[in-house]
Amino acid sequence: MIGWGNAVSNAKQILAMLRSQAEGDEEQFFSIALQVAAGEARQGHRATAEEIRSAVDAARAQRGARSSVPISFSRPRGDLDSLLDLREPGIRLVDVILSSDIKGHLDAVVLQQRRRDWLREHGKTPSRRLLFAGPPGSGKTMTAEALAGELRLPLFVIRLESLITRFMGETAAKLRLVFDEAHRRRGVYLFDEFDAVGSNRLATNDVAEMRRVLNSFLQFMEEPSATDSVLVAATNHPSLLDRALLRRFDEVLRFEMPSSEEVRAIIKAHLAPMKYPKLTWKTIEAAADGLSQAEIVHAAEEAVKEAILAERGQVATADLTRQLNKRQSMKTVFAEEQERLG
Missing domain, CATH: 3.40.50.300 (P-loop containing nucleotide triphosphate hydrolases)
Structure with a gap:
């Protein structure tokens, strides 16, 4: 009776794996495989369980190394x-x-x-x-x-x-x-x-x-x-x-708004491939005050694009403060519109 129960359970898991594969849901496929490993471990088959886990870890690592492009997920219906x-x-x-x-x-x-x-x-x-x-x-x-x-x-x-x-x-x-x-x-x-x-x-x-x-x-x-x-x-x-x-x-x-140290870290993380040898951080931090992380990222990326098109190899303080001030102006316009409508 126990063997029959295991056979039914295994059949259901195989069907679920096939469905997840057909839907392109690799994470669900791996999840079911790990459930099989857990079942094997509970039955005392530790070596088999470890083998399945290792295979899943290797497949996940290979998938992550293949491409940095996001996986295409199927839409809700x-x-x-x-x-x-x-x-x-x-x-x-x-x-x-x-x-x-x-x-x-x-x-x-x-x-x-x-x-x-x-x-x-x-x-x-x-x-x-x-x-x-x-x-x-x-x-x-x-x-x-x-x-x-x-x-x-x-x-x-x-x-x-x-x-x-x-x-x-x-x-x-x-x-x-x-x-x-x-x-x-x-x-x-x-x-x-x-x-x-x-x-x-x-x-x-x-x-x-x-x-x-x-x-x-x-x-x-x-x-x-x-x-x-x-x-x-x-x-x-x-x-x-x-x-x-x-x-x-x-x-x-x-969550809190970015601190001065976090403003620096955000900007530095998004200035590649530009160099930034002589930035006046206090001026930049003042310009970024009150902006969200996403807004600071946009400002840094716009400064980089501006430098690329100007055929410059580095970003200056003025480039960043100009873009940060643009973001501040956008916030002001949005706030004024909300106040007018509200």
Whole structure:
């Protein structure tokens, strides 16, 4: 009877591997292979389990060495197409300047995700529910993309404008679809502007429908997930979140705007192939004050393009401050327009 059960289980795993291969989902293919390895280990076949793991590690390493071009992931279909925005990550964690505290937490998450099948052999699950809190432009969305890139997973951004409706029960039903997809298809799922979903259930301006949505979200978060998809909730206003939510997250990371040291690191990382022998950093840091990491990156890259077209081999302080000031002007225009409309 046990042998028959194993045969059925193996057949299902082979079918799942074939489906993932047909869909071009290599990460799911590797995940199932590691599940097979875990099963072999539980039966005492340690050598076979280790052989499978080594083969998966070698295949992943070879895939990473083949190309730096992002993998093409299949798009969501049906009702999910309007709920999930697929973004193929083009960066990794090394491309984002993070505080040592945040980097340490994310490195631990990445390690647990990469070794998730080993953890499951011992009855443990990897960290997969993350809350990113911080002001606009502090790098929350960029970090979610980099985390997906690091794990070589697709990034799915939940479209709140399609998720939240005024019809009773519809938002919770759509939320159910999103979580079902996360349980079926491994990826990083980003709820940006999460306070729209997770606001305090006792807030005076709340309505019964949104309380039901939040209760559904809390329930869905607790459900076990065979795929260990990573759920990232990002908010600019953590004080608005319901306290019950904080207990559900494995990690709560606080983001800040780039410090002076981080401004330097961001710019230096994006000045290649230009030289920059005599930059006045205090002037540059003052020009970058209040800008997000993404805005500083854009400014540095524009300064490099300007130098290339001028046939210069180096970037000067004036090049960078000019581009940084342009970004500051763009922010001012946007803020004034928001104030006029609001």
